[in-house]
Amino acid sequence: MKTIKVMLNVNNEKVTLQVKPYETLLETLRERLSLTGAKESCSLGSCGACTVLVNGTPMRSCLILTPEVEGASITTIEGLKNGEKLHPLQQAFMEKGAVQCGFCTSGMILTAKALLDRNKKPEKRDIVKTMSSNICRCTGYKKIIEAVEETSKK
């Protein structure tokens, strides 16, 4: 089957790729670009472990065909740091102990980033609701919510 040429801006870097028409964005990121921070957990859109930002919006990359996002800006967890400086959410997740096994972490942080980019001072309710898009099996969510709250107060 013919491949499709796709241009993306991934973590502020322009890339041009030849992808399979039936290739998911998650596959492209993990297999072609070695950006393995986005995780494949349920692969059906139920868990959020593969969440990345597409033009700033959080999306399940396991449900998106790469050709669909031609021309888009993609942010993965690997692109969140500013040089050596961690994004405040990354810092807060570490400091608050919001990370255990780490498998949901990139999806959680990116989901939270999109929220704070939309709304700098969300109420706790909004934070809980937004973060209820993603599954974490380790933490009981308390420290994740605290980390997002803490960041929003800065």
Next chain:
Amino acid sequence: MDENLKIVGKRVIRSDSYAKVTGGALYTADLKLPGMLYAKVLRSPYPHAKILNIDVSKALKVPGVKAAISGFDAYGVKWGVFRYTQDHAMLPTDKVRYIGEDVAAVAAVDEESAIEALSLIKVEYEPLEAVFDPVEAMKDTAPQIHEQYKNNINIHIHIEVGDVDKAMAKAYIVREDTFKAKGEAYAMMEPYAVVASYANGYLDLWMPNAGPHVRAKALSNLLKLPLNRVRVRHINSGGAFGGRSEVAPGDLVASLLSIKSGRPVKLVLTREENAMCSRQVHDIIATVKTGMKKDGTIVAKEYKTIYDGGAYSSTGPIATSIPYYVYEECYRLPNVRYDGYRVFTNKGIRGMYGCHGRAFLAGNEAQMDLMAKELGLDPVEVRLKNGLTAGELTATKSKIISCGLKDTIIQAAEKSDFKKKWKKHTRNKGIGMGCVAIMCGFPMGFRSGSSCYVKINDDGQVTLITGMVDNGQGNESLAVQVASEVLGIPMDDINLVNADTEVTNLDPGSYSQAAAYVGANAVKAACEDARKKIIAIASKKLGVPEEEIDLKDRVAYSVKTPDKRMPISWITREAFFKGEPIVGTGSFFPDIDLEREWVSKPEGQMAGTYSFGTSVAEIEIDEETGKIKVPKFIAAHDCGRPINPMAVEGQMEGSVGQAGIATIFEGNMWYKGFLLNPDLLEYKVPLACDMPDIETIIVSSNDPKGPFGAKEGGLTIRMNAYSAIACAFTNATGMLFEELPLTPDNVLKLLEKNKGGKR
């Protein structure tokens, strides 16, 4: 030293978290090796069938396919944790025993070719009658799943202490109830994955595991390779909760494919495969009979507990015993008869679970509340009355070394205003309390202990080498923090090499709650050994006695005259000059009775020490829909001295979800041998919006043998959170639960029964 701790007991940032928040932490599925192939497994479509023939020849003809295997390519070895439970070939050649069992596999240059090749493997089966219910399976008429286990009884544990019948006869009140619970899914976020790379006669493996050394040993047996040829390497693990403790069929599959093809092979299970074909949790039916004196003292317990064991033995006797043990380690049980049966059914393979035993434990606790109420006692009083204290022996003669049970009960009760709320609860609102104890490590023969090496490098930085493994709970950071404390060097200066069987020494793994107590103790001992050497050199160089020297902030200094000081890096170099570089070794072996055996001799010291915990849940039941809400949850935990309180809290909070909210959400659903909810949509892992307001209370005690007084952290809540919910349900409704989970349909049925009943 314990009194002036520099870093132990502090809320430190976990050493593994930087890699995890930046996406740099690698998990098995992230690995890519040169020439790597992708594996896919052909699975049994039958719950029970004879294998007549397996033909993989056509699969091999698919372009890109480099190897195809079945059990006929394996070595005829069966796995079992114990000699008497070796029944699991991992790739069967005689018959399949559950839907989804691994039958054959291929490795190809890409996943698409592998999938195509699978469809060309021909397997001839002769379907056999299957059995899915453990009670049915025990009947004489049931199909035999394994020849050697009559009536499909895999394990029968019989424990008899005192004179149960006499005590029951004399008891003031006696009550017997039966409780059921559906098995849960581990639902770790990482689906199972293995990378196997066989080259030059050595097999390297990466997979999420809870004990690299036991995993390597199992594979060396299955592959008939000498142990030094099987190397389980370090990799991050996306959650385990007991489900990554044992060797997995995928390990054998990937290994055989790599050996056949001479290339690295990666196998990644789908979410559905992870649920159906990696380990599952036991469904349980527990009959609990309790005799109490008029004052609420438990005088006798009689148990019959049936564990739906699935198709193979797994941790058989351990799984059949643990729910009972964690209960007898918590309460004084003068007379006990425990009969635990683990029964084979044609369902997926099962294993231990962090929350294992909820029907049994929640049943015991809820029943105790009802009985106590009849005697005019509240849950707090009856627990304090029957709870064990330090120095006492459990029913099977295990000594309680340190015990903060009473403190956890009192503090959780005070914080929640328990007594008042329990007494004056309004209709369909309730509060409940659950207690439990957890053994820190248990007998695993010579593998019960851990060893550690430490070397001080030329700039004074440290490499720590330990077999301890981290499945996400923070064991790696724990080891680094302990080393930092002993050596007076910041955590950032300590590099960790762990869970790699080539370089690390034996360790029991993280599934017997041994990491903090056993593993960290070995780290402490090794670092103390190195510390002594550092101090000896410092003493000479500074001209002060050794006892006067402490290590702090990378410096050795005199406590009396602090300006007498020198950097540890200088001391290290001095040691190199002398040709005696500073290295330390240390090990720890818990004080346990190694004669103790799960089936043949269930008596003697079970563990080095025990942790304790009390959970309190408040619930509200919607009378019309049966939906339970849990607005508030308080968890109190005696974990000895917490090494990193933030990490301990994290374990406790996670437990409130996985065991607590699971009580109202989680359970595997079956249609015969088909798992109906093997996904993350219909299997209900709680979400952020489902969580209660959680308060954690760490009851700091000081275990005499724990590293800096530490014991296991968090598991007690994982094994009593469901009891708190079940007891709150009893408080709210006056009834006992019949089956977990308490989903709305289940609750409504009970409420309707209650209305129609005698009350």
Next chain:
Amino acid sequence: MILPKFDYKKARTIEEALELYNKHDGNAFYLAGGTDLVPLIKLRLLQPKVIIDLKGIDGLKDIKKINNSLVVGPNITLFELKQNPFIKDYFPCLFESLEATSCKTLQMRGTIGGNILQNTRCLQYNKSLEWRTARGFCLKMGGKVCNVVPNSKSCFSNYCGDNAPSLMTIDAKAKLVSAKGERTVRLEKLFSEDGRSPFTIKPGEILKEIIIPLKKTKGAYEKLTVRGSIDYPLVGVAVTVKKDAAVVAVTGIGPSPHLYEIKEINEKSINEVADWAYEDARPVLNAVLTPLYRKKMVPVLIKRAFKRIGAGGGR
């Protein structure tokens, strides 16, 4: 989990989309947000030759007030639609069902068109090819039996859309377009009541507009789930009140929503509809809570919705 092979085409116009569809002999599927479609393809429940992406079509993403109607483009995401001031002001029932749909992240990807046209679900249907092959194909997969109700000749899969029922209660219509031209139907007419093929939409037809009469209403959406987010409704009840009358739609049980009208709201008429809906509901063991329970919840949720709206006196 990798996808099976198919081609991907992005249409710029509706005409182009229709042409692409015809060129592939109907072995094509239209793609909007993909949150329903992609999992179905991953599980090999659909095996398309080509996927036609409709997101590049101008005009399918607009919300316009035309005369006395709100005309909603099907490609507008649930999240965007929720933000539209008309929705909250005029159609609280729809606002609540949008708010209750799945989770926030999926609301940002899922479209209203895709949400309406989502396939029906069953515990024994939404599974991998391996699972379903071992179990044997059911009616909905082209087999001869229902795996949930063995002797049944009809399919009991559940329509789990949250928003179609709300839209029905506010008299929404769907404008469909095909090579033959356009047609406009009431939303309820989109449902075939056959779980095997739950929509009356013809092969190749594209949902072009959702047209809602702009009249202020009162309303509520009650949704029963186990969890507070992500889950599909096990039962959902949409109620819209217009003056003295009301419309009730029940979703989540069986292949299409059920619609009920109340001419004059009072306690008696609400109870009658609740009883009627209870009788109508025929849940089977194909979702995570028991059928009898789900049936019982139908009247409970209907009464709750009315109570929350403050109509009919309540308790």
